[in-house]
Amino acid sequence: MQVVKLKEMGVKVVTNIDKLIAGAKAKALEAIEGKIIEAFRLALMDAVGYAKQSSREGSIKRYKDQTGALSSSTGFNLYRSGELVHSYFQGEGGDGSGHGSGVSTGQRVAEEESSDLRERWICGVMVAGMHYAAAVEAKGYDVLTAAEFKLPEFLEGRLKAVFGNSEAFSITRTNEY
Template sequence: MKLVPKFSKADIQKFLEDKMKALDTATLTRLKRIGETFVKNARENGNYTDMTGNLRNSIGYVILRDGEQLFQNFKKAARVKSDTTGANTAQRVALEVAASFPRGYVLIVVAGMDYAAAVESRGKDVITASSITAKNDLSKAVDAIKRSLARS
């Protein structure tokens, strides 16, 4: 008795490509949501006085896949009155860091002004709490994607 498959090598290839595309989409969607939540939380919940608006505007993120920039948020905060110094600085810093990650999916979150660490050292929260939340959200997202793959 001879078994004859009802699928071809091309069918298998298409199936695998579709799964990879779904995984890519799920990963990027979750990274973007985490990045946007990070920016919103850090800008709204930072417990410091931002005289110029530059520090709050320097909070942003970039998402890379194999070194290629796919998404970013370095928009000037609408309610903060300042020029684009903070946003431009954040983008420059994030892209400098991005050069170190030529492979894989990468989410880089930053407070781009050079004095952000000094503000945090005085007990003020610039991005620490939002970074912890983003890390936890990322861990949950990875677990969800793994569970989804296991069901497939």
């Protein structure tokens, strides 16, 4: 058996406990931030999925997407401190002839609508990008409104799944941006 004693080897260990703690806190905060961003991403995915469902409970009237452009323009961009971290727009619905234009229009509109908000810590922008989306809703059909109202519920569920402690956060719907 061989035993090596640091003192006898002339090795001196000097630590700066404040720097060690600061480094550990930074790594922990980075991990927590990643989980929060993932919760936002999943909640936005839930909301977009909800918006695209062809039949839902209740009396919500659902539009019939002829070409798939409106469904394909429905999606989101998620930003962290100004950097795009996730974008979701997928061609679907209708006869398929509008998938490409729907996806590109949705991406463009999400980019435009987030331009003054995306520098915030976390910014998610969910859109139905086709120019006629509001007109479809004005006729009594749901395009995105029901999903917008469900988003806080989806986000709360995703955050609870990650952190468990519902007292650590409060989610309310607001018109302030």
